[in-house]
Amino acid sequence: MDAVLLARIQFAGTIIFHFIFAPLTIGLAWLIVWLMARYWKRGDDASRNLARFWINLFAISFAVGVATGFAMEFQFGTNWSKYSRYVGDIFGAPLAIEVIFTFFLESIVIAILLFGWDRVSRPAHFLASVLVAIGSTMSAFWILVANSWMQTPEGYILHNGRAEMTNFLHVVFTHSMIPRLLHTVDGALVTAAFFMLGISAWFLRRGRQVESFRITFIVALVVAFLTSVGQLGTGHLSAWMVTRTQPEKLAAFEGLFKTQAYAPLTLIGIPDPAHATLRYAIRVPSGLSLLAYFRPDATIKGLDRFPPDRWPPVVWTFYSFHAMFWLGMLFIAFPLLGLFLWWRKQLYHNHAFLTAAWLLTPLPFLANELGWVTAEMGRQPWIVYHVLLTRDAVSISVPAVHVLLTTILFGAIYLTLFLFWALFFRREVSRRWEESAVEPLVKDAQ
Amino acid sequence: MNTLQIVWFILLTVLVIGFTVLSGADLGVGILRFFARNEDDQRAMLSAIGPFWDGNEVWLLAAGGASFAAFPPVYAAIFSGLYLPLMVALFALIIRAISIEFGSREQSQPARGYWGIAWAVTSTLATLLLGMALGNILRGLPLNAGGEYTGSFFGLLNPFAWLLGALNLAMLTSHGAFYLAMRAEGDLRARASRWALISWAFYLPLTVFTLFAATRYLHLARNYTGAPGWWLVPALGLLAVIFAGLWTSWQAPTAAFVASCFSVTLLLASAAIALFPLLVPALNNPALSLTAANASSTPLTLFVMLIAVIIGLPLVAIYTIWVYKVFGGKITKAGHY
Numbered sequence: 001m002d003a004v005l006l007a008r009i010q011f012a013g014t015i016i017f018h019f020i021f022a023p024l025t026i027g028l029a030w031l032i033v034w035l036m037a038r039y040w041k042r043g044d045d046a047s048r049n050l051a052r053f054w055i056n057l058f059a060i061s062f063a064v065g066v067a068t069g070f071a072m073e074f075q076f077g078t079n080w081s082k083y084s085r086y087v088g089d090i091f092g093a094p095l096a097i098e099v100i101f102t103f104f105l106e107s108i109v110i111a112i113l114l115f116g117w118d119r120v121s122r123p124a125h126f127l128a129s130v131l132v133a134i135g136s137t138m139s140a141f142w143i144l145v146a147n148s149w150m151q152t153p154e155g156y157i158l159h160n161g162r163a164e165m166t167n168f169l170h171v172v173f174t175h176s177m178i179p180r181l182l183h184t185v186d187g188a189l190v191t192a193a194f195f196m197l198g199i200s201a202w203f204l205r206r207g208r209q210v211e212s213f214r215i216t217f218i219v220a221l222v223v224a225f226l227t228s229v230g231q232l233g234t235g236h237l238s239a240w241m242v243t244r245t246q247p248e249k250l251a252a253f254e255g256l257f258k259t260q261a262y263a264p265l266t267l268i269g270i271p272d273p274a275h276a277t278l279r280y281a282i283r284v285p286s287g288l289s290l291l292a293y294f295r296p297d298a299t300i301k302g303l304d305r306f307p308p309d310r311w312p313p314v315v316w317t318f319y320s321f322h323a324m325f326w327l328g329m330l331f332i333a334f335p336l337l338g339l340f341l342w343w344r345k346q347l348y349h350n351h352a353f354l355t356a357a358w359l360l361t362p363l364p365f366l367a368n369e370l371g372w373v374t375a376e377m378g379r380q381p382w383i384v385y386h387v388l389l390t391r392d393a394v395s396i397s398v399p400a401v402h403v404l405l406t407t408i409l410f411g412a413i414y415l416t417l418f419l420f421w422a423l424f425f426r427r428e429v430s431r432r433w434e435e436s437a438v439e440p441l442v443k444d445a446q
Numbered sequence: 447m448n449t450l451q452i453v454w455f456i457l458l459t460v461l462v463i464g465f466t467v468l469s470g471a472d473l474g475v476g477i478l479r480f481f482a483r484n485e486d487d488q489r490a491m492l493s494a495i496g497p498f499w500d501g502n503e504v505w506l507l508a509a510g511g512a513s514f515a516a517f518p519p520v521y522a523a524i525f526s527g528l529y530l531p532l533m534v535a536l537f538a539l540i541i542r543a544i545s546i547e548f549g550s551r552e553q554s555q556p557a558r559g560y561w562g563i564a565w566a567v568t569s570t571l572a573t574l575l576l577g578m579a580l581g582n583i584l585r586g587l588p589l590n591a592g593g594e595y596t597g598s599f600f601g602l603l604n605p606f607a608w609l610l611g612a613l614n615l616a617m618l619t620s621h622g623a624f625y626l627a628m629r630a631e632g633d634l635r636a637r638a639s640r641w642a643l644i645s646w647a648f649y650l651p652l653t654v655f656t657l658f659a660a661t662r663y664l665h666l667a668r669n670y671t672g673a674p675g676w677w678l679v680p681a682l683g684l685l686a687v688i689f690a691g692l693w694t695s696w697q698a699p700t701a702a703f704v705a706s707c708f709s710v711t712l713l714l715a716s717a718a719i720a721l722f723p724l725l726v727p728a729l730n731n732p733a734l735s736l737t738a739a740n741a742s743s744t745p746l747t748l749f750v751m752l753i754a755v756i757i758g759l760p761l762v763a764i765y766t767i768w769v770y771k772v773f774g775g776k777i778t779k780a781g782h783y
Contacts, residue, residue, distance in 0.1 A: 059547070060547075060548075060551075063543060063544060063547035063548070064544070066500060066543060067539075067540045067541075067543040067544050068540065070503070070507065070536065070539060070540060070543070071536045071540060073507050073510050073511060074510055074525055074532065074536060076514065076521075076525075077510075077514065077521045077522055077524065077525025077526060078525045078526055078529055078532065078533060079526075081522035081523070081525065081526035081594065082522070084514060084518050084521055084522040084525075085518050085519050085522040085593065087518075088514055088515065088518020088519075088521065088522070088743065089518060089743040089744050089747050090747070091514075092511065092514035092515030092516070092518055092521070092743070092747075093515045093747055093750055093751055093754075095511045095514055095515065096508070096511035096512050096514065096515040096516075096751060096754070097751070097754045097758075098511070099504060099507045099508045099511040099512075100508060100511075100754055100755060100758035100759070100762070101754070101758050101761070103504045103507055103508075104501060104504050104508075104758070104761070104762045104765065105761070105765060107500040107501045107503070107504050108500070108501035108504075108762070108765040108766055108768075108769050109765055109768075109769070110500065111496075111497035111498070111500070111501070111769050111772075111773060112768070112769060112772060114497075115496070115497055115773065116772065119772050119773070120772060131765075162518075164744045164746075164747075165743075165744060165746050165747050165750075166746070168746065168747075168750045395522075395526035395529070395594075396594060397526050397527060397529075397594040397595045397596065398526050398529045402529055402530055402599075405530075406529075406530075406533045409533075409537060410537075413537055413540060413541065417540075417544060420544065420548055424548055424551055427551075
C-alpha cells in the first residue's frame with residue numbers, strides 16, 4: 001500500500017480518536033468550575049458529591065485524552081519527517097509552547113482536582129478546577145495556532161530550503177486562527193453541555209437523584225442552547241474567513257463547481273466531481289453570496305478556477321460539512337424545545353424528551369469529528385496550504401510496512417482503550433445509581 | 447555556533463534530565479511492581495506515584511517539543527530513524543498511563559492484579575526502549591545528506607544500544623526503589639531498600655562498564671581528551687551512584703534518593719558533554735552529523751522559545767511544589783488509591 005496514504009490514515013485515526021476526548025474535557029472542565037464554585041459556596045455533601053461525580057467522569061476521559069495526546073506529539077517526527085524538517089522552525093514553536101504552558105499546568109494540577117478532597121481547602125480546590133480549565137483551553141489555543149498556520153500560513157519566508165519564521169505574532173495570529181479557536185472551543189462546550197444533559201436525563205428518566213440532576217440538567221440545557229446558537233456565529237465567521245483565505249475549500253464545502261455571481265447556498269445534494277456537477281441539489285438562491293459578502297451579486301470562486309489535481313476531495317468535504325451543519329441546526333432546535341417545555345412546566349417529567357436527550361449525547365462528538373474532516377480534508381492536497389504538498393511531507397526512511405504495522409497496533413490499542421473507557425464510565429454511573437433510591441418523578445412546579 | 451544554539455543544547459539536556467529524574471522514579475516504581483507481594487504493596491506503590499506521574503511524563507513531551515522547535519532536523523531524524531522502537535515505547539507509555547489511572551479505579555481482584563502487571567510490563571518496556579534509543583543516538587546513526595536515517599531496523603539492535611537499555615533499566619529500577627524506600631513505611635520500606643541494593647548492584651558496574659565502552663567511540667571521547675577537566679562530571683556521577691548505595695545500607699533513604707537524583711543528572715550531563723555540539727552523530731561520515739550549529743532553527747525561533755521557557759519553567763516549578771506539598775510525605779494507609 002501507498003506509504004503516504006498509510007501515514008495519513010494513521011494520523012487521521014489517532015487524531016480522530018484523541019478528538020473524541022479532547023473537546024469533552026475542555027468543555028466539561030468549565031462546567032466543573034461551576035460545580036466547584038457551587039461546592040465552595042455551599043460546602044455541603046450534596047454539592048460535593050455532585051461535583052465529585054462529574055469530576056470522576058472527567059478524569060476517565062482525561063486519562064484517555066492524555067494517553068492518546070501523548071502519541072501525537074511525536075507523530076510529526078515519526079511519520080512526517082520531511083514536514084518536520086521543512087516547517088519545524090515555525091510549527092515546532094506553538095507545539096513546544098503548548099507543552100510548557102498548558103500540559104504541565106493541567107497534568108500537574110489535575111492531581112489536586114481529583115484527589116484533593118480532604119487535603120486542600122475549598123477555595124484551593126476551586127482554584128485547581130479553574131487552573132485545569134484554563135490549561136485545557138490554552139492547550140486548544142496553541143494547537144489551533146499550529147493547525148491554523150497549516151491552513152493560512154503567514155509570518156514566514158521560504159529560505160535555505162525551509163520555511164523560516166519572520167514574525168512570531170503573525171505566525172500566532174494568522175487570519176483563520178481566531179475563527180477556528182472560537183468555533184472549536186465553543187464546539188467543546190456544546191459537546192460537554194449535551195454530555196451533561198444526556199447523563200442527567202438518564203438519571204431523571206429513572207427517577208434517581210432527582211434533586212441533584214435537575215440542577216445539572218437545566219444548566220446544561222441552557223448552556224447547550226447558548227453555545228449552539230453561538231456556533232452559528234462562529235461557524236459563519238469561519239466560513240466567511242475560508243471564503244477569503246481558502247476559496248477552493250469553500251467551493252468544496254458547497255459543491256460549487258462554477259464561479260458565479262448570485263451564488264446559491266446548498267442545503268443538500270449529491271456532488272459528482274467527475275462531471276463537475278451537483279445532483280439533486282436543494283439551494284437557496286444567492287444565499288452563499290449573501291452570507292459571504294452580504295450582497296446577492298457578489299462573485300464566489302468555484303472549483304473551475306483551480307486545476308483539478310489541486311481540488312480538495314470534494315465528496316468528503318461536502319458531506320462532512322453539510323452533516324456538521326445539519327447537526328448544528330439540531331443542537332439549536334433540541335434545547336429550544338427543552339426550554340419551551342420548561343416554560344410550559346412539562347420538562348422534568350417528559351419521558352420522551354429525557355430519552356431523546358440521552359440518545360443525542362453522541363451526536364456532538366460526531367459533529368466535532370465532521371468539523372475536523374471538513375477542515376483537514378478541505379486543506380488537501382496540501383499539508384501546508386499552497387506551501388507544501390502532503391505527499392512531499394512523509395518520512396521517506398520509514399518503510400510502508402512499518403507504518404502499516406504501527407497503524408494496526410494503534411487501532412487495536414485504541415479500540416481496547418475505548419472499551420475500557422466505556423466500561424469505567426458505566427461503572428461510575430452505576431455506582432452513583434446504586435447509592436440512591438428511586439424517588440417519584442417531580443413536577444416542574446415545585 | 448551562536449549563543450542561542452548553545453543555550454538550546456543545554457536546555458534540551460535539562461529537559462531530558464528533568465524527565466529522567468522525575469519520571470524515572472515512577473517508571474522505576476512501575477518496574478518494581480513485579481515484586482509486589484500483595485494488594486497493599488500495589489496500593490502503596492500506586493499512591494507513591496499516582497498524583498505525580500502524569501506531570502512527570504510531560505517532561506518527555508517537553509523534550510520532544512523542544513527538539514522539534516529548536517532542532518527540527520534532529521527531531522525528524524530521531525523519530526523517523528528510530529521508528530519502530532520509539533513507536534513501541536509510545537504504545538507502552540499509552541498503556542502504562544491507562545493501567546495506572548484505570549487500575550487504581552478498579553475495586554476488585556484479580557482485575558487489580560492484571561492492571562498491575564500491565565503497569566509493570568509497560569514501565570519495563572518503555573525504560574528499556576528509551577535507554578536503547580539514547581544508546582543509538584550516542585553511538586550515532588547512518589545518515590544521508592538530507593539528514594534521513596539510512597540504516598535498517600536491525601541496525602538499531604546493536605550491543606551499545608542494548609548496554610544503554612540495560613543501564614537505563616538498572617538505573618531507573620534503583621532510582622524508583624530509592625524513591626519508594628524514602629516514601630514507604632514499615633515492611634515495604636525494608637523491602638524497597640533491599641530492592642534498591644539489588645538493583646544498585648547492577649547499576650554501579652553497568653555505569654562503570656558504559657563509561658569505558660563509551661570512550662572507545664572517538665566522537666564521544668574527544669571533548670574529554672580535549673579538556674580532561676570534564677572528567678570531573680562523570681567521576682562525580684559515579685561517586686553519587688556509590689553514595690546512593692552506601693546511604694541505603696546506612697538506612698538514610700532520603701539522602702540515598704537525593705544521591706540517586708544527582709547520579710542520574712550527572713551521568714546524563716556526562717553524555718551531553720560527550721556529544722556537544724553533536725546531536726545526532728552520523729556513523730557513516732562525520733561531516734553529515736547533525737549538530738547544534740547546522741541543525742538548529744532560526745535565531746528568532748530560538749529566541750521566542752527561550753522567552754517561553756524563561757516564563758514557563760518557574761510556573762512549572764510552582765505547580766510541582768504545590769502538588770508535592772499536598773501529596774508528598776510518607777504514604778499512609780488511607781491513601782487515595
